[in-house]
Amino acid sequence: MSGIEGKVVAITGASSGIGAATAAYLAERGARLVLGARREDRLKEVVDGILARGGTAAGVVMDVTRRDGLTLLTDTALDRFGRLDVLVSNAGTMAVSPFDELRQDDWDAMVATHITGLLNGVGAALPVFRRQGSGHFVNVASTAAYVVKxxxxxxxATKTAVKVLTEGLRQESGPDLRVTLVSPGLTDTEGVGKGASPETAEAMTRLRDEIGAPPSAVAAAIGFAIGQPDGVDISEVVVRPTAQA
Ligand SMILES: NC(=O)c1ccc[n+]([C@@H]2O[C@H](COP(=O)([O-])OP(=O)(O)OC[C@H]3O[C@@H](n4cnc5c(N)ncnc54)[C@H](OP(=O)(O)O)[C@@H]3O)[C@@H](O)[C@H]2O)c1
Incomplete structure (x- = not known):
């Protein structure tokens, strides 16, 4: 199956930011969506917006740090649409802080969301993709996977792990599956600085407001990868503001 139209795409972290923009972008192009996140009200807004514009979407309240969260997402795709063509593992947290602040809960959340969450997605979707003989993993990392600031x-470190896991998965995926890493630079979303230590949050949000790329740019990069013909894999995309150092 080539293009975007008709594809069944599950997206984690779809209640805001890049995930919500990707959902809107793909819905406009005829994808059938299964959207996951924890905040039910925000997820409902995204789903309702897509339905109001004539698109197809279902919302699933789920947590990527739990295996059953991802199986709920993939099971919903299979129950509603009979298949799953793409899993976009996008859920993330940018609660960054200096080591001296010892924010161990935030460290744990980043490891659980970005690494365990990604692996939970592989655990839930890989058997489905193997059965179907087709499928596409799209994993959202960051320019932080290339440069530590x-x-x-x-x-x-956790986004570097996303990059490494994605390449390992690509090498094992064989000729029938596709595996794409999308690494955004600073993007204009509510997640920038959220939960970060106050000084850092202020600096990050100021820079975001000055130079942040629109989340629709990342959505378009994801859509580009999904829209390729069978047998063509866009393995890696970095998309960032021109002004980002
Ligand atoms: N914005 C940037 O500058 C930037 C740059 C590079 C990479 N990224 C990456 O892009 C991705 C999306 O971030 P964003 O900028 O769009 O920020 P965002 O608006 O805060 O989006 C993050 C999404 O992840 C969801 N999420 C967080 N933890 C979750 C969990 N345990 N289970 C399920 N969903 C969870 C959030 O929804 P709930 O809270 O409702 O669960 C939300 O929908 C992240 O992986 C982030 O690291 C962002």
């Missing part, structure tokens, strides 16, 4: 050590 203080105080983003833990965040950068």
């Amino acid at each position: 203080t105080p983003q050590g833990v965040y950068a």
Whole structure:
């Protein structure tokens, strides 16, 4: 199946930011969506917006750090649409802080969301893709997977893990599956600075407001990868503001 139209796409972290923009972008092009996140009200707004514009979408309240969250997402795709063509693992947290603040709960959340969450997606979707003989993993990392900037050590480490896991998965995926890494730079979303230590949050949101790329740019990069013909894999995309150092 080529193009975007008709594809069944599950997206984690679809209640805001890049995930919500990707959902809107793909819905406009005829994808059938299964959208996951924890905040039910925000997820409902995204789903309702897509339905109001004539698109097809279902919302699933789920947590990527739990295996059953991802199986709920993939099971919903199979129950509603009979298949799953793409899993976009996008859920993330940017609660960054200097090591001296010892925000261990935030460190744990980044590891659980970015690494365990990604692996939970592989666990839920890979058997489905193998049965179908087709499928596409799209994993959202960050430019922090390429350059470490203080105080983003833990965040950068977990996003580097996303990059490494994605390449390992690609090498094992064989000729029938596709695996794409999309690494955004600074993007204008509510997640920038959310939960970060106050000084860092202020600096991050100021820079976001000055130079942040629109989340629709990342959505378009994801859509580009999904829209390729069978047998063509866009393995890696970095999309960032021109002004980002
Ligand atoms: N914005 C940037 O500058 C930037 C740059 C590079 C990479 N990224 C990456 O892009 C991705 C999306 O971030 P964003 O900028 O769009 O920020 P965002 O608006 O805060 O979006 C994050 C999404 O992840 C969801 N999420 C967080 N933890 C979750 C969990 N445990 N289970 C399920 N969903 C969870 C959130 O929904 P709920 O809270 O409702 O669960 C939300 O929908 C992240 O992986 C982020 O690291 C962002």
